[in-house]
Amino acid sequence: MNNIPLVDLKAQYRSIKDEIDTAMAQVMANTAFIMGKAVSEFEAGFAAYARAKHAVGVSNGTEALMLAYQVAGLKAGDEVITTPHTFMATVSAFAHMRIKPVFVDIDPVTYNIDPERIEAAITPATKAIVPVHLYGQPANMTAISALAQKHGLLIIEDAAQAHGAAWDGQPVGTWGLLTAFSFYPGKNLGAAGDAGGVITNDDALARQVRLLLNHGSEDKYTHTAIGYNARMDGLQGAVLGVKLRHxxxxxxxxxxxxxxxxxxxxxxxxxxxxxxxxxxxxxxxxxxxxxxxxxxxxxxxxxxxxxxxxxxxxxxxxxxxxxxxxxxxxxxxxxxxxxxxxxxxxxxxxxxxxxxxxxxxxxxxxxxx
Ligand SMILES: Cc1ncc(COP(=O)(O)O)c(C=O)c1O
The missing domain is CATH 3.90.1150.10 (Aspartate Aminotransferase, domain 1)
Structure with missing residues (x-):
């Protein structure tokens, strides 16, 4: 036997080919290529799955993090505590905003941020903790939440690798103010291209994410904020909607x-x-x-x-x-x-x-x- 890939996306496609092909053909037929019905249906399904009030489809997980950091109000000069043992995007998404990463070493058993070491890293400039649920294992959210509460810090979760994970019976993504997911093809829930999502229970923050991901515009050609193009494709929404069933x-x-x-x-x-x-x-x-x-x-x-x-x-x-x-x-x-x-x-x-x-x-x- 040889050739066992790290992730076998072909095997997954073969197992649900008819469903995927049908869903993609529908998008091709109705030409809702950017956002549209397939995306909003997926958003509703993912919110229910993640047990969050709002899920917003985004173009990729990095943009999801950037939008989450921005609507949480993080600004240049702030410090954010996170783990050095993660993918670059966790940090590049806020380092762009001239926010300083303050790294805290990991727990040698779970490989996630060690909550015991967080307190020593807090300074007057610290605004948030970004736990990463690495490899699919949730960070110790009981301890992190207690610290955040004690010091008045925000929690923004990077759940790019942890769809459906839970800590102490409570799903990841429901501990923080906002949580970013990646739907990169190789992720546990993966699109047929780049895609990501933000979840939150806060109505105003969800609305702000939606506003910013579409050029700061709710009414076409009226721009109430300087936003981005971080929209999810209809084809990705359709593929993700099918995969959510599995x-x-x-x-x-x-x-x-x-x-x-x-x-x-x-x-x-x-x-x-x-x-x-x-x-x-x-x-x-x-x-x-x-x-x-x-x-x-x-x-x-x-x-x-x-x-x-x-x-x-x-x-x-x-x-x-x-x-x-x-x-x-x-x-x-x-x-x-x-x-x-x-x-x-x-x-x-x-x-x-x-x-x-x-x-x-x-x-x-x-x-x-
Ligand atoms: C921990 C972590 N954060 C962020 C990201 C960024 O997601 P994306 O590749 O969808 O931009 C990834 C995945 O690549 C990741 O593994």
Whole structure:
């Protein structure tokens, strides 16, 4: 067996081809290419799924974050506390606004921001905390909410990797003032191109997001704000609307596959499997193992045997060249830095078979010898 991709979008398409083709053909026939009925139907469906009052479709997850930060009132000179162990967009979306990222090291078990370290990072300029529910595991929202309340800080969640996840029985996206999702094709709920969304329970903020994403205009050619073009395509709305019908089943399959990996990898002493916090409903966007020694050789070994493993992410954000002007240096966040050198993301998707996982586990076993 070879060629097991990190994510198999073809397998997913094959499993729902008729539904997708029909939904896309409808958009082609009614030519509602920008926003329109398919998008508003998806928004209503996603709001219900995420248990939020409003869901607003956006052009991608990065724009969703930018709009959320902006309508939350963040401004140049503010400081925002977040994790250095995330995708660049979490921070680039506010660094554009001359807002300073204040990084806090991660918990070595969950790989999410360590709430115990947040308080020491708060200054008079701190305005918000941005927890990232990385790999599909929610951050510790009980602790983060308590800190935000105590210090009068906003919470804006980056749930790009965590559709349907929950902390202590409460869905991600309902803890913060606003939450951004990505529907990038490889995400748990993925479009056929770029797409994203913002959810909130606040009527006025939802309206502001809608206003800004469409050139600051509610009535055509009257612009009450200087906005952007961050609209969702009709075709993406149609595809996402179809996939929303399947997301719960896919999530259960991801969780079952993760449990199978956990079980099969348990005997491999050179591999550390991911740990879900007992309060987390983890949706396993990624299944990330640690290989404490010879990680790069292990990754090469997997690639040579046709396994599409990856690294999410090899360079922590505080060490990214584009963020160098914020003055961070190697050694600032030892837990994150050590983890970045050890992690490997194994293929994980709902359609992955036991046979494929057995092959991946066997390959990892062989690497040890
Ligand atoms: C944690 C995180 N935040 C933000 C984004 C940005 O989303 P998008 O690629 O849809 O712009 C992504 C995905 O790429 C992500 O993984």
């Amino acid at each position: 997301i719960q089943r896919w999530t259960e399959q991801r969780r079952a596959n993760a449990a199978y990996y956990d079980q099969q990898l348990a005997e491999l002493t050179h591999v550390v499997t991911p740990k879900a916090d007992p309060r987390a409903y983890h949706v396993y966007h990624l299944y990330v193992i640690q290989v404490p020694s010879q990680r790069d050789a292990c990754l090469k070994f997997l690639h040579e045997r046709g396994i599409g493993a990856g690294i999410h992410y090899p360079i922590p954000l505080h060490l990214q060249p584009a963020l160098a002007h914020f003055g961070y240096k190697a050694g600032d966040f030892p837990v994150t830095e050590a983890l970045a050198k050890r992690i490997i993301s194994l293929p994980l998707y709902p359609e992955l078979t036991h046979e494929q996982m057995d092959y991946i586990v066997q390959t990892l076993r062989e690497f040890a010898f």
